[in-house]
Structures are given as structure tokens and as C-alpha cells.
Amino acid sequence: MATLLLEDLRKSFGSTPVLHGIDLALASGEMLVIVGASGCGKSTLLRLVAGLEVPTAGRIVLDGRDVAGLDPAARDIAMVFQNYALYPHMTVFENMAYGLRIRGLTRDAIRKRVGEVAELLGLGGLLARKPRQLSGGQRQRVAMGRAIVREPKLFLFDEPLSNLDAKLRVTMRAEIRRLQRRMGVTSLYVTHDQVEAMTLGDRLLVLHLGRPVQFATPMEVFERPADTYVAGFIGAPAMNFLAGRLGHGGSAVELDIGVTIPFADGRRPGPDGRKLTIGIRPEHVQPDPAGLALQVDLLEPLGSETVVIGRLPGGEMLSVKVAKADAPTEAMQVSFPAAHIHVFDAEAGLRLDATA
């Protein structure tokens, strides 16, 4: 159980800045998911906390102690790697025991602790095996076991599920969450998978090009994305964006496709004519016989629902999620409910909230 505080954490490789100042505070037992596209600096952030990289500037405070200058081993942190990084020549037992052995625990204490963790993870019968005799899911479990057995103050997960097949990934995801809750260890979890991000995190940190763009709960990130990058990144299929201008004294948007949508929650600041980007999620676009015509390009059946990808009369791409029974064949009519639109400034891409 420990709190984690990052203050203005920066990292440059040579003259190339990778992280432009990360500030965050994690409560004890909290699970933070760091999400972003590849190259956004999320793995670098994790490696800074782990001590595998040295920060250019900033502080890393774990449980009230600044650990930025410490060796990884002295930080009391355990990490689960993407490729598991199990020691190939050691058995499952030895893999989990290695860190404890180095810390000088007695044989009996090691056997007891490894036994308990193996039981917890369902690895009891595999302790004598070598990693190459294990399946991907089992290796993943051993990697987790090696982290858990040390009872660290902080867990770091570096895309731990990305080498598993889709089905196993879902199972392991639930298992990681259950374990983390049960043990109450503060955790950082890096992923590029937005489903993992949404389901695992108490809070999300969305990184874009080395800058934090949003730090909030998963539902808040989903419902009130801070900018067009977050809006497009979280949610599948991705949010639709349409260009428009502020009108009617700030109380509505006039879309370039010739539709005016009044804001349901109040005026937006700025002069009429201010360029806006309007976002609407595919599941919120409504089939509406009186609405705009949508020429169907492609249908993606997902089972109970179907994603329709089509073009508006002006040529703009639009995706719509509809119930299977409503799936059109060639064309459909759609409208955009005012309650579900997201308003962003067109230039900076930042979210524009209603001015009460």
C-alpha cells in the first residue's frame, strides 16, 4: 500500500524530448492506466518510475520517499513485462523465488510465499516446469506471480496482455483486475488497447506525443473527452467528427453539411462563426426517416449490432452503429441528437463546455 506522486517528470533522449512534464498523484491501492498510441511516451513513463531510465528532470515520490535517484531494486517496485521476461533456464518456482533469494529470505520463507502465490494464480502444479513448457497464458501468470511474490509497494504492467490471443486476453484482464483489487497494491498499467484502459483503470491518463491530455476516470474520459485526440482514441468504433461554425449567438452549431443543431446544455463562448469540430459517437447517431441521407459504403456486422460506414451527401465519412434488424442495404437517413454531441474548438481541438 503506497501513494505515488509524480512532479513535472520529464525525459529527453539526446535533444529529443519524449515526456513534457507529467504530474500526477495516485492514492493508495489505485490502478492507473496509461493509454496512448505507440510512441506517445507511455512506456518511457513506466520505465522512469521503474528506475530503468533516468529522468531528465522531476520527482518520483513513492510513499513519501523520493526514489528518482535510486536503483530499481531499491525502489520496492515490481514489473510485469510485455514478453514476460521469464528466466528461460529456471523453473517456475525458481523464477518466482529469484527476487526473494537475492533479498536473503530463508528457504522456508521463500517456499511458503511462492507456494501461496502459486496457489492464488493456479500455478500449483506447474512449479517444476520450465517457461518453454508453458502456454502463453501460463507464462503470463508466472510473470505476475514473480511480481506479486515480492509484495512490492507498486506494480508496473507494461502491456502485459498484448502477446495473448483475444479470448485469453479477456480472461486475464479480469484476473489482473481481481488480483489488483484483492491485494490493494497501487498499480500503473500501460496499454494501447482502449478496452483494457476502460475496464481496468480506476483512472486513466491519456498521453499524446509526450503530453498528458486527460487524467480522469474512464467514464469521464469517455463521456467528456478533453480534446479531439482523446475523443477519437477512446471508444470503438471511433467517434465521428464534422466541421461546423458557432451560430445563433453561441447557442447552436451550423454544420458545414447544412444542418443546425442547438446545444442541449447551454451556450458556447466565442463570436458567431467561430470554427468548431463536432463529435458524435457512432452509437449515438440516430436512424431518422426525416434526417440526412447516408450512402452505405460498408457494413460491419458485430453480431447483435452492425456498424454502417457510409458517406453523407457532401462526401464526409460517417459511421453509425445500429441494431442488427435496422441494418440498411444501400442507404439510410440519420440525424444527430443534440444531447449526444461533443463540441470542440476546431483549431486547438480542445473541448468547449457550456458557459452555464
Next chain:
Amino acid sequence: MNGRIDWPAHVMLGLGVLLFILPIWLVLAGATLDPAAIARGELSLVPRLDGWGVYAAVLAEGAPGAQPVGRMLLVSAGMALAIAAGKIVISILSAYAVTFFRFPFRMTAFWTIFITLMLPVEVRIMPTYSVMSDLSLINTFPGLTVPLIASATATLLFRQTFLAVPDELVEAARMDGAGPLRFLKDILIPVSAANLAALFVILFVYGWNQYLWPLLVATNPRLDTIVIGIVKMIGTETQTEWNRVMATAVLALLPPVAVVVLMQRWFVKGLTEGEK
């Protein structure tokens, strides 16, 4: 393929086998013959069945002009083992340094080691002799082995092996709290065990076959290796006892063959597959 025997291929293979076996058989059989008969040029491919005692004789007594073969085998084995072990220890440490540590002139160090590939003993034999002489190591066991130990080949091989070790493994060990020496001992060497075994085989045979350097540095007969001994047995003044020379040659063959056979499985594994 398809179950039929490919006769031309088998004939070629058979010829190849014969070509390799014949000289060895000739030596095996020749060892048992009467030395006078060989001297007359009556070399037979059929061994004389009561002639096997020659092996015991050379092991204990040797031949005119040379030490007992048993002793020379020991000197050779000691030299080959010392060279192989020394080369492995030195090259593991140097490869570990240039692969895993960042220090000033790291690449300079690496290339300096690399360049010594172009300077085998034969090229630097006079200066090396002079150094050994200054250190009073002529006619000593260290003098026999130390100059042959520094090895660029083994360093390069280990460097390649170490480069293939995933970074995550190194990082996992760091997170587990393993320091540099512990990492080397607990992770790196076990992971490279197959390569290490393969290299040991090559280096042992290399050490065993040394001729020029031992000839120069060890004039004391007590330090005669078996390779040197065979040559000394072929006397110029005395009558050469060819059966004893051949028996000695067979005995000289056995240890390297044994090492290769014993370590064959590891050897092939080390050369063909990277440890996963």
C-alpha cells in the same frame, strides 16, 4: 525421397567415408605390426592380433627420443584445458563488459580486441617469446599456455550471444535486485550454456593441436606435449619404431575425439539454435 535408395548418392558417400577412414585404419593396423616389417615397407591393412601390447608399452615407456606417452598426454590435456578454460573466462568477462556496460572508449576497447584477430601466435611469435623470456616464463607451464589464452574469436562469439539476450531479461533481473556479477552468474552464463559448450569443444581442440608455440617455448622434455612427442619419435639418428609412433598417434587422437563425442549434443545445439 519416395522410399527408393539413391544409389549414386550412396556410392559417393561411401567413397567419402572410405577416404576418411582409410588413413586412420592404416595407423590403427600399422601400430600392431612388427617395426622391422614397416621399415621394409611391408605395411599391411590387416592388424597383427598379438601386437596390441604396443599401446601399453608406449603409455609407460614412450619411444626412443621421447617421454612416456602417458606423461605427454597429461601435459597436452593440461595445456588444452588451461587454454580453453582461460579463453572462456577472459572472453566472457570482456564480452560482458563491452555488451552490457556503457563506459568511455567502449567501442575502442571492442575494436582493439577485434584487431587481435589479425595477430595469431604465429605472427607475433618473436615478440611474444621475448616477453615470456623477460618474465622468465620459458620452460614453464604458464609460459606454455598464457600467450595462447587472449582470444578475440571467443569474445566476438560471446558478444553475439549476449546481444541476442532480450533487454527485458536484463531489466527483469535488475528489478529482482540482481547486481552485475549476480546477473552474469545466475542468468547470463546459464542462458549461454549451449554456446559455451560449443566454444569449449573448439577451443580444446585448438589447444590440443598447438605445435609451433610449444616447440619454441618448452625445450625441457618434461613439458613435451604429445604433438611434439610424435615428431621427436621420428628420429633421424636412431631407427624409428614406426609401430610405436602410430600407436602414439592413435592415443593423441582419442582425447579430442572424446571431447567432441561427449559434447556433441551441446555443440550442435550451440551452433544451430539460439537459446529461447
